[in-house]
Amino acid sequence: MPTKTNRRGKLRWRGVVKQNGKIAASRWFGSGKKEYRKAVVWEEETRKWLQEEAQQKTPTDCLNLLKWGNNYLDFSERRFSGKTYKEKKRAVQRFLLFTTKEGRGLEEMNAALAMRFLQAQFDERSGYAANKDRKNLAAAWEWGRKYLDGFPREKVNPFTAVDKFPEERKPRYVPPLEDFDAVLAKAEGQDHVMLTAFLHLAARRGELFKLTWQDVDFINKQVCLSTRKTRGSSVKQTWLPMSTELRKELLWWWENRPYKRARHVFTMLEDSCSPRHNPGGPFKTRQHFMKTICKRAKVQPFGFHAIRHLSASYLYRIGKPLSLIQRILRHEAPSTTERYLKSLGFNTEELHEAVEAFSERGPAQVVEFPNEKAPGDEAPRA
Template identity: 45%
Template sequence: MPALIKKFNPPRWRGVVTVDGVRKEKLFPDGTEKSLRAAEKWEESQRHKLKDPTPTGTASPTLLDLANAFLDFVKERQSHQTYVEKLGVMKRAVKHFGGDTLIEDIQVGDALNFLTEQYRNRSGYAANKERKVLVTAWGWGKKYLPGFPDGPCSFQLVDRFPEQRQPRYVPPEEDFWAVYGAAEGQDKVMMLAFLFLAARRGEIFRLKWSDIDFAGNTVTLWTRKRAGGDLEADPVPMVGRLRLVLLAWWEHRPIKAEHVFVNLDDTPFCKQYMGQPFTSRQHLMARLCQKAGVREFGFHAIRHLTASIMYREGQPVAVIQAVLRHKSPQTTTRYLQGLGLKQTQDAMEAVMGSRGPGKVVELGRAGLR
């Protein structure tokens, strides 16, 4: 008989079935009568399966089986940040459904309850991201895991949730230079590399001296932000100022390492990573922004800033697409549309601001009628 587990908020029903020493458990979304009936129905079906097992070739994998196998695949093929994001999604799903839940037992209603919980507690954007990851994991499992159900993905059958997205924050160029002024040593070089290469964080952290061609004025960035997770080489031009700064850093770097940017912190926690490339720098930008007295922004916002500067200076979308290394011009167009309203405001002011009579029309009572 289902048990009401009160340690959760809200309480949740848990179905439990034990037959001949084999135990199955499944958590249900809440403590409502609907979840109780679902738990009773699940117990009945599981009891029947355990007493009269169907002699099929391979049993359906559990959610925990899928999570572990999928995350191992992601860890090998994709960036560390992507792995961490997908790990969080799978952890939340396993906590909600229970690791022993068979994939074939996750119905559309179950998927809807889980995603609705994310929508209510977090946001529509968060719920849709969870949905996307779970649909990807389901498709991966269908392709690679034995016994995976052939039916449609329950999460994909759930409609997307409404989102309320704010425009991306792009720092003013003067704020970037204020933060650059607050940085020291290697961090100054890194800031310029982000700005002049329009690079992603992982690309800068992976950058090696062998990727820099000082004679040809090019830098090869390695990215995984493509379908399939392949690590692809993207040669990009190196402006003269960045070339001079990188040459100076090459000559004066305190540690001779193959990576351009490495850990130089000799504090007790970081000392063991001395000379190794960065995987994350969580607090650097927040600290520098606070020191410079500007609104906080991150590494990726610098990439947005480069695109914004290029756009404001009249460069065509095709050029900006090449700078950002997007495969599709539609991606670049969407990217520019998400940079906020400042450029649109400037354009409207330049083109429309001087239209009409020179004198502003005064509206009295008659004019307001």
């Protein structure tokens, strides 16, 4: 049965379905009685679908929706990042659960069925959620058309045949620079260095959490960031200039870090009793860090990704060329950066001058904290 659980400061119903004592599926709902009933219905339907899937044999080589979905998820798990795979998996599972009432044959699949499913997502969730499922399922259909034997290649993609739904997305909150500086003033040691790196590199959370000391070149004043947010989901490495202030802070952290043999620049410290806490290991999420430090600084809460938007907007406001901002954000397509700003031309010298603008704000003081020295270390490219 659904349970009422606190999620992000609000009590909400959570539906959970288990198999063999482990959670096989879960979904969050609202807090009212209607939401409770929705959660109950969802649990029953999901449990039934999982049982049918578990009992599904393959008596013939006939391709159906279930095989198509499972084959695509097998491919996605190997090809895409964990976050992207989970998004695609949820979309496929929702659709297959919906089709238990509509039929499972690929030949029966058409735009009308796709429309009924996506309309249900629009009604129950949002236009943005429906469009995201539409995108993922359309990609799955094109993958099947290209790679699966017995796939009805002559059929029009039923998901792209459905028009996009209207979206009412709230604009992402971007903090003013004064609020970021207030948060930075409350940060100590590693946290201070990390927040500075987020601003000066316009980095994504995963890029900084994966950053190693081999990616830091103090001599040439560069930092190498790696991401999978590319068209083919391949790992892309980009060297970015290191501002004077960021170099100073990273050098301080190199000399004062407590875990001398740790590969990663930013690591978990001895500040948590959680069983998943791994002192000296890289961070995974830091789920409550920004909320806590924003509260201490008495500013409106914002997250790591909001700092990336702040970096772009700050450089734009001080008159840096728009394509330099595209280069710093590491967007492959100008159209992506246009959602932030707009694209123009750049050169490497101007790029160094652009990131140096962060240092012109005036250096922030690094608050030291005790460390654990260990012999036998060599500075990276110093």
